[in-house]
Amino acid sequence: MKRTISFLLLLLCLSLLAAPFASAVMPMVTDDASLLSDGERSSLEAMLQQLSDTYSVQIAVVTTDSAEGYNMDSLVEYIYDTYDYGYGTGNDGVLLLIAMDVREFRILSNGFAGDAIGAYEIDAISEAITPDLSAGFYADAFETFAEECEYYLEGYLYGYSFDFSTNLLIAVVIGVVISLIVVLIMKGQLKSVKLQKHANSYVRSGSFNLTQSGDYFMYRNISRTPRPQDNSSGGGSRSGGGGSRHVGGGRF
Amino acid sequence: MAVLQEYKCPCCNGAIEFDTGLQKMKCPYCDTEFDIADLQAFDEALKEKPEENMQWESQAGQQWQEGETDNMRVYTCNTCGGEIVADETTGASECPFCGNPVIMTGQFAGDLRPDLVIPFKLDKKAAMEALRQHYKGKVLLPKVFKDENRIKEVKGIYVPFWLFAADAQGFVQYKATRVRCWSDSRYNYTETSFYNVVRGGGLGFDNVPVDGCTKMDDAMMESIEPYDFSEAVDFQTAYLSGFLADRYDVSAEQSIERANQRVRASTEAAFADTVHGYTTVTPVSSNINLQNTNAKYALLPVWVLNTRWNGENYTFSMNGQTGKLAGDLPMDKGLFWKWFLGLAGIISAAVFAVSYLVWLW
Numbered sequence: 001m002k003r004t005i006s007f008l009l010l011l012l013c014l015s016l017l018a019a020p021f022a023s024a025v026m027p028m029v030t031d032d033a034s035l036l037s038d039g040e041r042s043s044l045e046a047m048l049q050q051l052s053d054t055y056s057v058q059i060a061v062v063t064t065d066s067a068e069g070y071n072m073d074s075l076v077e078y079i080y081d082t083y084d085y086g087y088g089t090g091n092d093g094v095l096l097l098i099a100m101d102v103r104e105f106r107i108l109s110n111g112f113a114g115d116a117i118g119a120y121e122i123d124a125i126s127e128a129i130t131p132d133l134s135a136g137f138y139a140d141a142f143e144t145f146a147e148e149c150e151y152y153l154e155g156y157l158y159g160y161s162f163d164f165s166t167n168l169l170i171a172v173v174i175g176v177v178i179s180l181i182v183v184l185i186m187k188g189q190l191k192s193v194k195l196q197k198h199a200n201s202y203v204r205s206g207s208f209n210l211t212q213s214g215d216y217f218m219y220r221n222i223s224r225t226p227r228p229q230d231n232s233s234g235g236g237s238r239s240g241g242g243g244s245r246h247v248g249g250g251r252f
Numbered sequence: 253m254a255v256l257q258e259y260k261c262p263c264c265n266g267a268i269e270f271d272t273g274l275q276k277m278k279c280p281y282c283d284t285e286f287d288i289a290d291l292q293a294f295d296e297a298l299k300e301k302p303e304e305n306m307q308w309e310s311q312a313g314q315q316w317q318e319g320e321t322d323n324m325r326v327y328t329c330n331t332c333g334g335e336i337v338a339d340e341t342t343g344a345s346e347c348p349f350c351g352n353p354v355i356m357t358g359q360f361a362g363d364l365r366p367d368l369v370i371p372f373k374l375d376k377k378a379a380m381e382a383l384r385q386h387y388k389g390k391v392l393l394p395k396v397f398k399d400e401n402r403i404k405e406v407k408g409i410y411v412p413f414w415l416f417a418a419d420a421q422g423f424v425q426y427k428a429t430r431v432r433c434w435s436d437s438r439y440n441y442t443e444t445s446f447y448n449v450v451r452g453g454g455l456g457f458d459n460v461p462v463d464g465c466t467k468m469d470d471a472m473m474e475s476i477e478p479y480d481f482s483e484a485v486d487f488q489t490a491y492l493s494g495f496l497a498d499r500y501d502v503s504a505e506q507s508i509e510r511a512n513q514r515v516r517a518s519t520e521a522a523f524a525d526t527v528h529g530y531t532t533v534t535p536v537s538s539n540i541n542l543q544n545t546n547a548k549y550a551l552l553p554v555w556v557l558n559t560r561w562n563g564e565n566y567t568f569s570m571n572g573q574t575g576k577l578a579g580d581l582p583m584d585k586g587l588f589w590k591w592f593l594g595l596a597g598i599i600s601a602a603v604f605a606v607s608y609l610v611w612l613w
Contacts, residue, residue: 171604179599183592186392194471198517198518199460199514199518207455209454210453210526212451212453213452218446220443222444227439
């Protein structure tokens with residue numbers, strides 16, 4: 001009986017000890033490539049943690065010195081699955097992976113986050129962070145990544161907010177251009193005096209005869225330009241089980 | 253003093269004029285109508301009559317300075333004896349005293365005799381109406397210009413033109429390219445094929461008009477083209493009665509350059525129209541030869557309307573045969589900016605509203 005109780009106590013202690021590990025899963029920032037200072041790291045962690053809590057989606061960043069020859073797409077999936085990133089049963093999460101040796105990054109979205117941040121959104125995020133990554137402003141790039149994720153998650157959940165200033169600016173530019181064209185046409189109506197270029201009205205009808213007509217091929221030039229290598233890797237998407245997974249990214 | 257011609261009504265001796273509606277001479281006093289040919293015959297007969305000479309010398313007034321009268325001619329009105337001072341190129345006018353139409357026949361005699369004339373088909377009223385139509389739909393035309401617009405004068409003028417006819421023989425060489433693009437997985441390919449294209453042939457031109465009068469703006473005269481020369485008739489001074497007319501003061505030789513420019517442009521355009529199927533076509537050389545050239549001297553009908561606004565002269569010309577009117581109009585700068593800002597505001601607001609609706613949807 002006593003043994004049974006102590007066994008149960010042990011079990012209880014173990015489960016109490018194990019519980020934090022099970023739920024706290026992986027850290028928000030794993031900076032193996034040491035791209036961030038301590039200050040940057042902790043503020044990024046705080047930011048990601050807060051976002052993750054708000055949307056119940058883990059938003060994480062992993063940096064590594066070397067991809068060790070792995071295909072980046074496979075690597076990001078391997079890390080995500082092996083280290084069990086993501087919250088809840090659907091493993092809802094977004095992971096940004098950066099490998100410094102190949103200077104490539106990948107963004108993976110999974111589960112509910114995969115629904116909110118699809119291939120199109122991943123491309124947009126990639127585009128937004130690439131300049132900072134290329135310039136070496138990693139902290140800024142990660143902050144942008146977090147903000148973009150928030151924007152799309154928020155938009156997916158509650159609808160995108162109306163971008164007042166951008167829409168207004170575009171509307172004014174369109175208005176000014178069209179209006180300018182219209183008033184210049186109006187101005188042109190006032191002018192009717194100009195020299196004639198041709199004498200077509202005075203061509204004797206039927207007098208045109210073509211006596212000589214030749215089209216001679218001279219030579220041919222073929223030039224080729226390398227196709228712009230798509231900087232963003234296509235990545236893949238698949239859906240299933242109440243969520244979808246998307247991978248995308250590029251070089252920096 | 254130069255010779256002056258007036259057409260007198262054989263019935264009532266009133267001064268008769270060419271009537272645009274009837275295309276005949278008509279006496280405004282007794283309404284008798286005359287065919288131009290009949291009148292011409294009658295006129296020839298009258299020429300046999302010896303001229304009167306009742307002039308006398310007078311010491312009154314000062315002598316003209318030398319050179320002062322170079323550009324002037326003085327005529328005596330056959331009807332009232334009034335002295336008509338006219339430009340040296342004036343060929344038809346009206347007497348400032350009795351208002352009778354007069355024709356300075358000397359201006360159209362000998363080498364100066366025009367070959368052709370297109371009689372006026374449209375009258376003064378048509379010219380005023382055409383000007384009103386010309387104002388229509390011009391949003392930026394100052395309202396005051398339209399409202400206050402009192403045309404100062406409307407003149408029907410036979411303007412001297414040189415008409416050039418020629419067979420143009422042309423040979424034009426072009427460089428042309430044809431571009432083909434395709435791509436595979438690694439490269440984009442652009443294939444440019446270069447061609448030498450030649451075109452040769454002929455094109456005939458009849459009656460290419462060039463303004464032979466320095467008083468009329470060349471651009472203005474070309475703006476009211478074309479004229480239909482199938483309606484041109486052999487010149488008779490009678491057609492000028494009731495209108496103004498000038499004789500040419502730009503010679504055919506001086507005018508030929510302008511005709512050549514237009515003939516060249518038209519010939520080249522005709523050849524260029526036969527070059528098809530290329531991405532770019534650039535003329536390299538063009539050689540135009542003119543054969544069977546001839547120039548005719550013609551008087552063409554033009555209504556000239558003058559007005560003054562804000563210290564500036566505005567001149568409009570209307571083709572007296574077809575009614576085509578041309579003339580630059582002033583612009584209201586305030587209206588320009590009002591329209592610009594107003595439209596920009598409305599369109600911007602509309603685009604903004606649409607973008608908001610799209611977002612809501």
